[in-house]
Amino acid sequence: xxxxDVPDSTDWSRTALPLFEPLEASLRCEVCKEFYVNxxxxxxxxxxxxxxxxRRCLSTDGRCPACKTNVSTHxxxxxxxxxxxxxxxxxxxxxxxxLARREHNADQPNNKRxxxxxxxxxxxxxxxxxxxxxxxxxxxxxxxRDPIEVPDSEGEDDGAYVPDHLPEGVVxxxxxxxxxxxxQVFSHLEDCPSEVSQSAGNGRQTRSTTNNASSRSTQRxxxxxxxxxxxxxxxxxxxxxxVALKKKLQELGIPTWGKSQLLxxxxxxxxxxxxxxxxxxxxxxxxxLLQDLENWERTSGGRAAxxxxxxxxxxxxxxxxxxxxxDQFSALIESAxxxxxxxxxxxxxxxxxxxxxxxxxxxxxxxxxxxxxxxxEALATIREKVAAVNRSxxxxxxxxxxxxxxxxxxxxxxxxxxxxxxxxxKIVPMFEMxxxxxxxxxxxxxxx
Amino acid sequence: xxxxxxxxxPLKRLLTELQTYQSDPNDALEELGPVDDxxxxxxxxxxxxxxxxxxxxGCWLLDVQIPSTYPQKPPTVKFVTPICHPNVxxxxxxxxxxxxxxxxxxxxxxxATMTSIHQLLTSxxxxxxxxxxxxxxxxxxxxxxxxALIRYYTETERYVGRRRY
Numbered sequence: 001x002x003x004x005d006v007p008d009s010t011d012w013s014r015t016a017l018p019l020f021e022p023l024e025a026s027l028r029c030e031v032c033k034e035f036y037v038n039x040x041x042x043x044x045x046x047x048x049x050x051x052x053x054x055r056r057c058l059s060t061d062g063r064c065p066a067c068k069t070n071v072s073t074h075x076x077x078x079x080x081x082x083x084x085x086x087x088x089x090x091x092x093x094x095x096x097x098x099l100a101r102r103e104h105n106a107d108q109p110n111n112k113r114x115x116x117x118x119x120x121x122x123x124x125x126x127x128x129x130x131x132x133x134x135x136x137x138x139x140x141x142x143x144x145r146d147p148i149e150v151p152d153s154e155g156e157d158d159g160a161y162v163p164d165h166l167p168e169g170v171v172x173x174x175x176x177x178x179x180x181x182x183x184q185v186f187s188h189l190e191d192c193p194s195e196v197s198q199s200a201g202n203g204r205q206t207r208s209t210t211n212n213a214s215s216r217s218t219q220r221x222x223x224x225x226x227x228x229x230x231x232x233x234x235x236x237x238x239x240x241x242x243v244a245l246k247k248k249l250q251e252l253g254i255p256t257w258g259k260s261q262l263l264x265x266x267x268x269x270x271x272x273x274x275x276x277x278x279x280x281x282x283x284x285x286x287x288x289l290l291q292d293l294e295n296w297e298r299t300s301g302g303r304a305a306x307x308x309x310x311x312x313x314x315x316x317x318x319x320x321x322x323x324x325x326x327d328q329f330s331a332l333i334e335s336a337x338x339x340x341x342x343x344x345x346x347x348x349x350x351x352x353x354x355x356x357x358x359x360x361x362x363x364x365x366x367x368x369x370x371x372x373x374x375x376x377e378a379l380a381t382i383r384e385k386v387a388a389v390n391r392s393x394x395x396x397x398x399x400x401x402x403x404x405x406x407x408x409x410x411x412x413x414x415x416x417x418x419x420x421x422x423x424x425x426k427i428v429p430m431f432e433m434x435x436x437x438x439x440x441x442x443x444x445x446x447x448x
Numbered sequence: 449x450x451x452x453x454x455x456x457x458p459l460k461r462l463l464t465e466l467q468t469y470q471s472d473p474n475d476a477l478e479e480l481g482p483v484d485d486x487x488x489x490x491x492x493x494x495x496x497x498x499x500x501x502x503x504x505x506g507c508w509l510l511d512v513q514i515p516s517t518y519p520q521k522p523p524t525v526k527f528v529t530p531i532c533h534p535n536v537x538x539x540x541x542x543x544x545x546x547x548x549x550x551x552x553x554x555x556x557x558x559x560a561t562m563t564s565i566h567q568l569l570t571s572x573x574x575x576x577x578x579x580x581x582x583x584x585x586x587x588x589x590x591x592x593x594x595x596a597l598i599r600y601y602t603e604t605e606r607y608v609g610r611r612r613y
Contacts, residue, residue, distance in 0.1 A: 006460075006463050006464050006467045008464055008468055008471070010471035011471075013471055014471070030555040031554045031555060032461055032519075033461055033464045033468075033557075034460075034464070053554070056520060060521075061520075061553075063553075065554045065555040066555050068551070068553065299457050300457075300516055300517065
C-alpha cells in the first residue's frame with residue numbers, strides 16, 4: 001500500500017466491505033481523527049468527542065467543533081455505549097480487515113471466470129457449491145440480497161455450550177465455573193481459587209472475560225488504594241496572583257517553574273489531562289498523567305523549542321559570549337564596513353538615476369534610512385524597478401491600444417494607479433507577463 | 449485501550465489526514481502533501497480551477513503552514529501563484545476567509561479547508577476585499593470587465609511546476 005501505514009477509515013474502501021468505511025468513520029473523533037478515547041457526549045448538542053480533545057477545544061474556543069454551539073465542560077458526560085462500541089470494533093478490526101482484503105483480492109483477478117462457472121454450477125452441481133458462492137457474493141457487495149441458506153455445519157461449536165445443561169440441583173460457581181451442588185456454592189465461594197479459575201473444558205467466552213476483568217480490577221484496587229478521582233474545578237486565573245497560582249500548582253503536585261503565563265497554560269493542560277482521566281473506564285495512575293504533562297512540556301509547554309528562545313535569558317553571560325565569538329563579530333564588522341562604502345557609491349548613482357517625482361522620493365527616503373545597507377542584491381532589484389517604471393508608460397499605452405475592450409482595461413489601469421500602495425510593483429503586474437509580479441511581491445515585502 | 453495517552457502534537461493527525469487524502473483524493477486539488485518528508489508541518493497544494501467560471505482551466509500553487517497547536521488553531525494558507533480574486537491579496541497571496549481565522553473548528557481538515565478555498569473562488573465577497581482593483585469592478589457591476597480580467601490572469605499566471613497541459 002503506502003510507505004507509511006496509519007489505520008484509517010478509508011482502509012475499507014478497496015476491500016470487499018466498502019460499507020465499513022462510514023461505520024469506522026463514525027467511530028472516530030472529529031478532532032483527532034482517531035478512535036474515540038474516553039468518549040464524552042456534549043449534553044447541549046449531543047455530539048461525541050474524545051474527552052481530552054473536547055476539553056482542549058473548549059478551553060481555546062468554548063464552542064462545539066462540530067456545530068459551534070456554546071458548550072461548557074460541565075456539560076460533558078461519558079458516552080458509555082460509544083466507548084464499548086469502539087472497544088469491540090477495535091478488537092474485531094484487524095481480522096475483519098484482513099478477511100475483507102483477502103476476499104477482495106481473491107475476487108478481483110478471476111472475476112469473469114467465476115461468473116462463467118457459476119452459470120453452469122447453478123444448473124448442474126449440488127447445493128454445497130451454490131451455498132459457498134452465495135456467501136462470497138454477499139460479502140463482496142453488501143447490497144445484494146439473495147436468499148441465503150445458512151449452512152448448519154458448525155455443530156461442533158455448539159457442543160461447547162452443552163455442559164450448561166447440568167443435572168438438576170447442580171450449578172456452576174460464578175467465579176471459577178466448576179459445577180457443584182447448589183448448597184455447596186456459598187461455602188465454596190469462601191475459598192474459591194479464582195486466580196487459577198479456568199478449567200480446560202470451559203467454553204463460555206463472555207463469562208470468562210468478565211471473570212478476568214473483575215479479578216484484575218480487584219487486584220488493581222488492592223495494589224493502589226486510591227479513591228476514584230474527582231474532577232478538578234476550573235480556576236479564574238485573573239483573580240489569582242502569581243504566588244497563589246504557584247501554591248495551587250504545588251497542591252496539585254505539578255511543576256511550578258516559569259512565568260505566570262506558562263503556569264496558567266500548565267494548569268489548564270493538567271485540568272485537561274486529569275478531568276479526561278476521570279471520564280475513563282479505568283483511570284490511570286497520577287504518575288502516568290505526570291508523564292503526559294512532561295511530554296506536553298517538551299512539545300508545547302515551557303521546554304518547547306520556539307517559546308522563550310527569542311528573549312535573552314536573565315542569567316545570560318554577555319561578556320563570555322562576546323569573547324567566545326570575538327572573531328566572528330570582528331569579521332562581520334569588517335564586511336559591513338566594506339559593504340557600506342559600496343552602498344554610498346551606489347547611492348550617488350541611484351540619485352542620478354531617478355527621474356520621476358513620487359517614486360524617486362520613495363527610493364531616496366528608503367536609501368537615506370539605509371534599510372538595504374550592505375545589500376547589493378536588494379539595491380540592484382530596486383534599480384531595476386525604477387528603470388521598469390520609467391519604461392512602464394510605453395507598456396501601458398501599447399497594451400491599451402491592443403486590448404479588445406479598452407474602456408474596462410483603462411479603468412483598471414487608473415484604479416491601479418490610485419492604489420494606496422502606489423508602488424511601481426503594483427502597476428507592473430497588471431500588465432506584465434507572469435513570474436515578474438511574484439518576484440516583485442516577494443522582494444518588496446521582504447525589504448520594506 | 450481506554451488507558452492510552454493521546455499525544456498533543458499535530459503529527460499523528462496530519463499523517464492520518466494524508467493517508468485519508470491518498471485513498472480518497474479531493475476533486476478540487478491536483479496534489480496535496482508535505483513539501484518535504486522531514487517537515488510534516490509545511491504542506492503544498494495545487495488547486496484546479498472551477499469549470500464553467502472565469503477560473504476555468506486555472507492551476508494555482510498554495511502554501512500551507514501548520515501551527516504546532518493544530519488542530520486547535522487553523523493552518524495558514526496562501527496562494528503562491530498569483531490569483532485575481534477580490535478576497536485574495538495579489539502580491540502576498542493572503543486569503544480573506546473566515547474559516548481560516550475566526551470560524552475555524554478543529555473538526556476541519558486540510559482537505560476540507562482546501563475545498564472551502566475552492567468554493568471561495570466562485571462565491572467572492574467583494575465587500576471585504578484584499579484585491580481592491582477587482583473588487584471595485586465587482587462592486588460597480590462591471591461583471592464583463594471583471595471576468596475578462598480574471599480570465600486573463602487565470603491564463604497567464606498558471607502554475608506549471610510539475611505538469612503542463
